[in-house]
Amino acid sequence: MITAKLEEYAFGGLVAAIGVFTLVDATTIAARDDNVVGPRAFPYAVGVLLVVTGIVAIIATARGKLGEAEEGEDVDENVRTDxxxxxxxxxxxxxxxxxxxxxxxxxxxxxxxxxxxxxxxxxxxxxxxxxxxxxxxxxxxxxxxxxxxxxxxxxxxxxxxxx
Amino acid sequence: MLMEGFATAAQPEYLLYALLGVTLGTAVGVLPGIGPAMTVALLLPLTYTLDPTAALIIFAGIYYGGMYGGSTTSILLNTPGESASIVTALEGNKMAKAGRGAAALATAAIGSFVAGTIATVLLTLLAPTIADVAVQLGPADYVALMVVAFTTVAALLGSSPVRGLASLGLGLFIGLIGTDTLSGQQRFTLGITTMADGIDVVVVAVGVFAVGEALYVASRLRHGPIEVVPIGGKWMTGEFWKRSWKPWLRGTFIGFPIGTVPAGGADVSTFLSYAAEKKLSKRPEEFGKGAIEGVAGPEAANNAAAAGVLVPLLTLGLPTTATAAVIVAAFQSYGIQPGPLLFTNNGPMVWALIASLYIGNVMLLVLNLPLVKIWVKVLQIPRPYLYAGILLFAALGTYAVNFVTDDLIVLLVIGVIGFFMRRHGYPVAPLVVGLILGPMAEEQVRRTLQISEGDLSALVTSPFAATAYGILVVLLVVTVVLRLRRKKSEVTV
Incomplete structure (x- = not known):
């Protein structure tokens, strides 16, 4: 269970990290400076969404609310990950x-x-x-x-x- | 108009395409590990040579067929099934084990047919009217609709709203990669020239569905023989019809609106239908032990919801499930934008498509009732070969998009992400919906703000948009309440 938790932290961290990358890299997108929304605005919003959800997922994990692994016809819940x-x-x-x-x-x-x-x-x-x-x-x-x-x-x- | 559609769809060539679609759809519905979304994505590069009507008839057949096939698996396979048919598994599997498998399969197939047909009639009647109204919608109204779709798909479905939204974010991010259509600027391409065209929808959908699923199943593969419950008992008796017809109709009228509004797709409708049947039943004690109403209602609801999803898809260009999102991508690959103008600009094609849905439903009834034994055989394909085949066709479909191995690297990376998402309860559907709807949403936001010259209030001031946001708030509240109640009922069960 400890590894499952670590993995959850890592995945939440990955989501947040992609968000940070989105925010940082968005600043390098060339855009004319006028009051009409340019090619940067939407990336900023997506970046914020990723950072926030990544962090909230990490907090949820810390509180013990782990994600429920997907079920399936061919998935055996009783075996360890191979x-x-x-x-x-x-x-x-x-x-x-x-x-x-x-x-x-x-x-x-x-x-x-x-x-x-x-x-x-x-x-x-x-x-x-x-x-x-x-x-x-x-x-x-x-x-x-x-x-x-x-x-x-x-x-x-x-x-x-x-x- | 519909009659002209039938004239087109009834041509031998198109009938053959419809048959191909529904057969493939049933097969992928029956088989664990593959679903309609991935199948449509895989076939996209292979159908470029067909005319759009033929391709869309195949895709629609796969979409409907997948709904039928899933129920066979959940009734006969000894292990729990897909989320959309989980309720069917509850009662249907019990019925099969009690030697009443035939009746369970029959009520599922006929219920799917009844619901599918009634829902297609409703689609035929409603769609043109909604399209007429939708023509008057402005960009801000579309933004509102997309926000509703994003929220319902990502946050209202699944067990964890946060993980749904994170999945949506990942999809939106992948959708950003490439050249911005409005300004021509490159975004997030890391200077790699092949990234300038963006990442193909096919590669993402196949990666997250096929490769992600295959890796995930492989990590915890159920070994040993595949246990299929033998089909027993009588198919249709007087009591069968008496106990089934009302649940079919109720399921239809629960499922269709839920599919249409976008308020949560097939899952929610099956749960609601199941709850309704349990409450109305004169024999509630049978529920959980194999009550036929518990199969008839949810299966009808499931199929009616699937048809309902086509209403916003065709009239607004708004996909609310992963399969619908991939179908939008299919339309776009032919240079057709689904939406209010579809009925005026591509009338003959849409009506042929709708006509093929009626025909497909009849074909599916035959395929899934008298021929059900074939699917039992398909269900027993040894898993090593099944998943090896899925990986092979995933790699093939991806490679066939551009014939470059770079795409296969992207496929693998996205597949590994899909694998970890499954392990940690991140739903994959929001990712695909975000990927396809994201660029459309961005365009509409920017058009709104161009018209308003940067005034953000323009996004919410149109009466339609304001109503949509209002309904969204109501939906959120209702879901929270439902979720609390479901939790409570889980405790009492």
Whole structure:
């Protein structure tokens, strides 16, 4: 529970910090000096809203009024947060966005699906073929069905895959 | 006009789009982890090649379909469900476990159909009239309406008004990033050139809904088999009709106004309908143990509210739910601004859209009653594949906006923020509404003050604006009272 509280402070602090940034950065927006409301006024209002709500959230946390974590069909309220799984999923997403430009979308996408499914507990030999087929099907549907060509990467020049 | 709309919507091509929309909508409604808002956002980049009418028919189908699908999940799945159908879970799940699942599914589906159809009739009758009145509204009046929408979405919904407002603030801030439309000045771009166009709505919506949700579920994933209650009992009996029809009608007339005014969307209407049914029932002791009225009323209210939300959306351009906000973004991507002029400028399109709602409701009744077993199968998709698929399509939809990997970085950052928001009770809907409504609100504020030459009182002196603020105050008071009463009833239960 102590970590949950610390996290709440941190998130409230983040909201307030974005508010401070908004207020500070808004002063640098170039604006003509006349009595009509310019491009700065609304950012100031948003900044104030963020600072105030961030601070009030921190005060509420200090008083023990913690936020209620969202419920869901697939969410088990009785287990502890599995940070390793979250970290792995973030890593898989980063790998995906790096790989698109290096080896093309089909490979990057297959890896994203396989990596995520495997992380979440799927059997690897079942997840791998599904990932490959799914990525190739999407690639073909995009190229021929929608006329949007995803970068083929290593499949460049291959019929059907390179739109 | 509506007949012309039907002539358009009944063309085979558009019927197919409507079917695609309602099917997708039911699927995402049934599946945990994805909802209509995210689905519409994901499809936005893919539908640029379609004509606007076709795209909007698909989106409307997804919106209505999501409402139907959610009830199947809350009745049959052994775990609590989404907020909008939580009341359905209360009685419906009990009914299913007692071997009366068929009757629960039937009253939910038929109730949704009855409510959806009546509410669409009301929408058809009301919308043009409201649009005629709304044409005369000035910028200050719009500011007032938006303030009402912001307050209800952020502060009146959810358990923590502060966190709702913080979420709204984050959305407003993201909406500020980019080039100011009135002065051409860059704001909060940190000197990065790709930021000058702002952050795309698709990236934010998909990030906060899909990636945020997937990370959150992954952090506390329920392992083990997915327990679906087998569908048992008779579908429709004489007693079924006798006990259901009144709650359906009451639910409709509770849900529609609540969806329209913007006073809190679907959640509030289901709670009110449930309370009403419990109070009026001759068998209040059955409530909590599987009373059919407790499914029939709230499900009808839920769907009627969903149709009600379309009234301010189409006539004022005012979204009051996350899905409605994304639909506004869809309109804008086609260069169409929903609002009072929509019916004059894009008449054929709007009427085709409204006609497709009637058709969609019929399709949904068929999809969700005789074909309900298909959705039970969909519900059982193994979760690792489901969430891997959500992440894949989230990344794909985001990448397809501009075909640059920079967008994927933004997606990930917003996804992580969405993850922490879920952990700490910050609702995500206000963020999306703020993002889309914020820039519109800023423009109207500045236009008001340009006309008044900086006189701030111009924001509140128009009779319409003054009334709107007055109603908002009343709403705030009523909500506080309701909230106290609900807390009290929770204690006694």
């Amino acid at each position: 940070w390793i799984t979250v970290g792995k999923l973030v890593a898989v997403l980063i790998a995906h966005l790096v790989l698109i430009d290096l080896v093309g979308w089909p490979v990057a996408a297959a890896l994203l699906f396989f990596g995520a499914a495997w992380t979440l507990g799927a059997t690897w030999w079942r997840a791998l073929p599904i990932a490959i087929v799914l990525a190739l099907v999407v690639q073909v549907v995009f190229a021929y069905g929608l006329g949007l060509s995803l970068p083929a990467g290593i499949f460049e020049g291959v019929p059907f895959l390179d739109g």
